Every structure is written in C-alpha cells, then in structure tokens.
Amino acid sequence: xxxxxxxxxxxxxxxxxxxxxxxxxxxxxxxxxxxNFHILAIGRRFRDEQSYQSFLRQxxxxxxxxxxxxxxxxxxxxxxxxxxxxxxxxxxxxxxxxYHLISYQEVLFYLSTLPSIYTRVLxxxxxxxxxxxxxxxxxxxxxxxxxxxKKSFIYLNQLFSRLAPERNIFYVDHYLGKDTVQNIIVLKAxxxxxxxxxxxxxxxxxxxxVSEKEGxxxxxxxxxxxxxxxxxxxxxxxxxxxxxxxxIPPLCQEDxxxxxxxxxxxxxxKIEVIxxxxxxxxxxxxxxxxxxxxxxxxxxxxxxxxxxRLPLYISSKRWSGVPFWIITGKKLAQxxxxxxxxFHSTTSNENRLIIEIQPEEKIDLVIQVKIPGMGLSSxxxxxxxxxxxxxxxxxxxxxxNILIDCYRGDKTLFSNSQFILHSWxxxxxxxxLICKEQxxxxxxxxxxxxxxxxxNLKK
Ligand SMILES: NC(=O)c1ccc[n+]([C@@H]2O[C@H](COP(=O)([O-])OP(=O)(O)OC[C@H]3O[C@@H](n4cnc5c(N)ncnc54)[C@H](OP(=O)(O)O)[C@@H]3O)[C@@H](O)[C@H]2O)c1
Numbered sequence: 001x002x003x004x005x006x007x008x009x010x011x012x013x014x015x016x017x018x019x020x021x022x023x024x025x026x027x028x029x030x031x032x033x034x035x036n037f038h039i040l041a042i043g044r045r046f047r048d049e050q051s052y053q054s055f056l057r058q059x060x061x062x063x064x065x066x067x068x069x070x071x072x073x074x075x076x077x078x079x080x081x082x083x084x085x086x087x088x089x090x091x092x093x094x095x096x097x098x099y100h101l102i103s104y105q106e107v108l109f110y111l112s113t114l115p116s117i118y119t120r121v122l123x124x125x126x127x128x129x130x131x132x133x134x135x136x137x138x139x140x141x142x143x144x145x146x147x148x149x150k151k152s153f154i155y156l157n158q159l160f161s162r163l164a165p166e167r168n169i170f171y172v173d174h175y176l177g178k179d180t181v182q183n184i185i186v187l188k189a190x191x192x193x194x195x196x197x198x199x200x201x202x203x204x205x206x207x208x209x210v211s212e213k214e215g216x217x218x219x220x221x222x223x224x225x226x227x228x229x230x231x232x233x234x235x236x237x238x239x240x241x242x243x244x245x246x247x248i249p250p251l252c253q254e255d256x257x258x259x260x261x262x263x264x265x266x267x268x269x270k271i272e273v274i275x276x277x278x279x280x281x282x283x284x285x286x287x288x289x290x291x292x293x294x295x296x297x298x299x300x301x302x303x304x305x306x307x308x309r310l311p312l313y314i315s316s317k318r319w320s321g322v323p324f325w326i327i328t329g330k331k332l333a334q335x336x337x338x339x340x341x342x343f344h345s346t347t348s349n350e351n352r353l354i355i356e357i358q359p360e361e362k363i364d365l366v367i368q369v370k371i372p373g374m375g376l377s378s379x380x381x382x383x384x385x386x387x388x389x390x391x392x393x394x395x396x397x398x399x400x401n402i403l404i405d406c407y408r409g410d411k412t413l414f415s416n417s418q419f420i421l422h423s424w425x426x427x428x429x430x431x432x433l434i435c436k437e438q439x440x441x442x443x444x445x446x447x448x449x450x451x452x453x454x455x456n457l458k459k
Contacts, residue, residue: 004036005407006104008096010086010121011113013043013052015219016143018059020174021112022075024399026060030071033400034407039079040099042092052081086113086120093124097131107132108406109163110141114222118142122159129163138163141170141406144235145226146415149431150424157417170406171415175236175337177398177405179387180361181243182413184339185266187355187363188248194353195248197343199318204342204350205311208240210328211451213335215290216306220297227304229427232328238423239415240357241277241324242270244339245314263412267419274422278313279430280323282437285310286454288444290331303441306330309454310430325455331446335359349380361387361395 009017028034046052053076061067084092101107109125111118122140129138140163147153160169175181188195197203210232216223223231246269252259288307294300307329314324337358343351347368354364363385368378387395405413433439 002103003105004038005106005108006038006040006101007108007110008040008042009110009112010042011111012039012041012081013045013055014112017041017043017112018056019063020397020399021110021403022056023060023063024397024403026064026071026075027397028400028403029075030068033404036105037078037407038104041079041081042084043081044083044085046081047083049081053079086117086124089120089124089127093127096128101128101132102136104136106137106139108139108141110406112143114225115143115145115148116225118147118156119159122156122163125163126159137168139168139170139406139409140164141172143172144415145230146171146235146420147424148225148230150421150428153420153424157421166417167411168409169417170411171417171420172402173235173239173415174398174402175239175357176413176415177401178357178361179395179401180355180357181240183361183363184240184243184355185248189251198244198341200320200322202343203322204344205323205325206241206244206342207325207327207338207340207452207455208237208244209340209451210236210337211332211334212328212330213332213447215293215296215331215446223306224297224299224302224304228306228308228328228330229430233308233326233430234423234427235415237326237328238274238277238426239270239419240339241312241326242273242419244341245273245319245324246270247272247318267416271418271422273314273316274419274426276315277426278315279426279433280311280313282433282439285430285434285439287434287439287441288329288454289441290329291443291446292331305441307332307444307454327451327454329444329451329454331444333447333450336451347378349378 009021011017025034025039041052043052046055057072060072082092082095084095086092111121113121125140132138140160147156160166188198246266249262249265249269252262286307286309287305289302289304290306293304293306294302309325309327311323311325313319313322335358336356338354338356341353343353345351349368350366351368352364352366354366356362356364365383366380367383369381371377371379401413405411
C-alpha cells in the first residue's frame with residue numbers, strides 16, 4: 001500500500017472542478033500544503049487524458065497570473081482522467097475495479113456533479129465499495145444542494161449511511177470555507193461586547209445579502225432544477241443567518257481551534273436557531289426573474305426564481321421581533337456578499353456593523369463622530385478592518401480550506417445532516433407558502449438593481 005489518499009471526482013470536467021477545485025489543488029501544491037494524494041478525474045466531455053490536460057492547462061493559464069508550469073506538471077503527474085458516463089455504469093465499474101483502489105491509504109469520493117445524478121453516482125459508489133477492503137477508510141464529499149427537499153435529503157442520507165458513517169460524510173457549503181465567514185465565529189466568541197450587542201434590545205434589523213452580477217450562463221439546466229431558493233437560500237444564507245444569530249458557546253481556553261466540544265456545541269447552537277425560524281406572510285416574499293433568463297435557458301414559460309427577498313424571524317427571547325432580511329439574486333448591479341446589522345439609533349444616522357464576505361474581506365463599524373469645529377454636529381464614519389491591509393495576505397480560497405479539511409478529516413467547516421434536515425423543512429414550508437398564496441415571479445431588468453433596493457420594496 002502506498003501512503004497516498006485517492007480523490008475520485010465525479011464531474012471533473014464541470015465548472016466547479018475546473019474553476020475552483022483544480023486551481024485550489026495547484027495553490028496547495030505550490031505552497032507545499034499537501035502532497036500525498038492522487039486524483040482520478042471522471043467526466044464525459046474529453047475522450048482522453050491529453051485533451052483533458054490541454055483544456056485544464058488553458059483554463060488555469062487564463063485564471064492564474066504567472067502560472068508556474070512546473071507546479072502544474074507536478075499536479076498533472078498526480079491526476080488520471082477517465083471518460084465515463086454514470087448512465088452507462090458498466091465500463092466505468094470495470095475501469096474502477098481494475099484501478100488498484102486497494103493500494104491507497106484512503107479513498108475520497110467527491111460528487112462535484114449535477115444533483116440530479118447524485119443517487120446514480122451513490123449507487124455506483126456502493127458497488128465500487130464492495131471491491132475496497134473495509135480497513136481502507138472511505139469518505140464521501142458532496143456539494144450543495146443536498147437533495148431537492150426534505151424527503152429527497154432523507155433518501156440521500158440513507159444512501160450515504162450505507163457507504164460510510166456520518167463522520168466521514170462531508171457536506172460542502174463553500175461559504176463556510178471562507179475566512180471572513182469563519183471570522184463571524186471569532187468576532188462573537190472573542191469580543192464579548194459584540195456578542196451581547198447582537199440581540200433584540202440593540203438590533204433593529206439584519207440584512208444578509210448574496211448579490212451576483214452574472215446570470216446562469218452555461219448552468220441553465222442545473223439552475224432550472226434549483227432556482228435561488230434551493231441554490232443559495234437553503235444553504236449559504238441559512239448558514240450565515242445561524243452563525244450570526246446563534247448563542248456562541250464558551251471557548252475552550254486550552255485549544256480554540258481543535259476544541260471538539262466547542263465545535264460540537266456550535267453545531268447544536270446553529271440547529272437551535274434554524275429550528276426556531278419563522279416565515280413571514282406571503283405579502284413579504286418577493287420573487288424575481290431577470291429579464292433575459294427565460295431566453296437564456298430557452299424556456300419562455302420558466303417560472304424559476306433568480307431572486308428572492310424575504311424577512312425571517314427567530315422565536316427566541318434574544319431575537320424577538322428582529323427581521324433577518326434575506327436577499328439573493330443573479331444579474332444584479334453588483335457582485336457582493338455581506339451581512340449588515342442595523343442598530344437602533346437615537347439619530348437618523350443608524351449605527352451599523354457590516355461584515356463583507358466578498359469581493360473584499362472586511363468589517364466596518366459605522367459610528368457617529370463630531371465634525372471638527374462644528375459645535376456638536378456629527379457625521380457617520382467607518383471604523384474598518386480589511387484582511388489584506390491588516391495581515392498583508394489574501395485569505396486562502398475557500399476550496400483550499402475545504403480540500404485540506406477533507407484530506408485531514410476535520411469537519412469544523414462543514415454542514416451536518418441535522419442542520420440540513422431543518423433547513424429543508426424551512427424551504428419546504430416556504431415553497432408551500434409560495435404555491436398556496438400564488439406568489440408571482442416578477443421580472444427585473446438585467447444588471448440594474450442593487451440588492452438593498454429590494455429591502456424597502458413592498459415591505
Ligand atoms: N460551479 C460552482 O462554482 C459551484 C460552486 C459551489 C457548488 N457547486 C455545486 O457543484 C456541483 C457541480 O456544479 P458545476 O457548476 O460544476 O456543474 P456543471 O458545470 O454542469 O458540471 C457537471 C459535471 O457533471 C458531469 N456529468 C453530468 N452528467 C453526467 C453523467 N451522466 N455521467 C458522468 N458525468 C456527468 C459533467 O460532465 P460533462 O460536462 O463532461 O458532460 C460535468 O463534469 C453542483 O452541485 C453545484 O451546486 C458549484
């Protein structure tokens with residue numbers, strides 16, 4: 001047995017793998033963070049390894065300035081490609097059973113593919129699994145959306161449980177891999193005054209925004225299956241909400257990073273938030289579709305929402321009556337994700353705490369100060385922290401953190417099945433409300449509106 005771990009990627013010709021995962025491997029090798037691994041890349045589009053490699057070479061050279069070709073070549077030495085179709089599983093099965101899976105220290109199955117084929121891939125993995133001795137650990141890594149609704153998630157979860165115990169199932173929500181999102185934990189846990197200010201007595205409302213400039217592009221088929229509610233709301237937005245709203249458990253003084261009791265209680269606290277979420281009335285739910293969407297996906301009758309805005313409430317003493325405005329959409333004027341906490345104020349200028357997740361990683365606190373020489377006249381100013389400016393380095397890309405954690409088996413940054421189950425309950429109820437109350441999907445002009453313009457609309 002060699003000491004390498006084997007990643008098997010289903011969907012290795014797709015957007016996620018080529019745009020995020022493969023570049024993350026490149027950076028990890030370049031920075032000497034990971035070495036003992038091998039990749040088996042499975043996709044349909046390319047007939048052979050040579051054409052697959054030249055596609056990746058082109059894609060990386062467009063993406064990474066000053067690409068180091070020696071690093072890339074090293075990564076290629078670690079990557080095999082196989083053209084396989086999950087809908088024609090026999091040749092793929094034969095190939096995999098002859099692939100010497102048993103010579104690896106661990107096998108990590110990574111589903112970087114369309115959610116509609118997850119169950120077929122999992123059944124295939126189940127068959128492959130029969131050829132791997134039980135003493136070789138297996139992990140299954142899956143990308144959101146995890147199913148389509150609560151029922152399909154329960155079914156997926158049953159398939160997982162036949163492959164590996166829950167501790168070896170990694171539900172990826174790449175927002176949790178971002179340093180700024182992890183910073184919410186530190187901000188609350190290590191700045192006790194902030195954790196205390198985050199409550200109904202001080203907070204008027206909270207805005208959680210994921211605004212995209214791009215449309216669906218080549219991901220039309222995928223997007224028609226999901227829409228904004230399943231693509232972004234069910235996972236990223238509910239994760240951000242629960243991080244902001246949870247009661248932070250006490251930090252372990254001896255080892256903050258590895259403290260498993262802290263991390264376990266944090267998962268539990270997030271679940272408590274999501275179990276107590278309340279939907280608003282249908283009147284407060286706004287659904288939109290960007291003007292050119294239907295044409296872009298060649299379906300003039302599509303009712304898929306590319307935008308959603310609604311307030312959510314938490315039934316707890318801490319958050320009683322505070323609206324958490326959730327806003328996400330495609331083809332808006334700006335690409336930006338942030339959380340904005342608006343505090344009650346005695347003046348018309350509100351105090352705000354803004355945690356920007358992308359494109360910049362920064363935290364802004366807006367306070368009032370006296371204008372020099374103007375009596376007691378005041379003006380809002382920003383006290384700000386910018387990760388690059390302060391630490392002089394860019395945070396690693398989310399997928400670098402995710403790959404390393406899967407490799408090491410660290411589940412801190414991953415969702416868990418209980419959280420996902422409850423998040424699907426919210427989504428199912430929301431879908432039911434939309435259907436019962438016939439909430440219409442309204443058109444909006446491409447790349448024209450800023451996300452916050454929708455907050456006051458029909459409030
Ligand atoms: N793209 C992102 O930035 C991103 C970010 C976060 C999460 N995700 C999640 O990642 C997953 C993949 O997204 P994506 O954007 O990469 O989708 P994509 O670009 O549509 O790629 C889908 C991949 O699945 C392969 N595939 C489809 N049907 C197959 C079959 N029958 N047999 C074998 N392979 C098959 C495709 O192969 P061919 O193209 O070769 O036919 C392609 O490699 C989704 O769950 C998505 O939600 C994506």
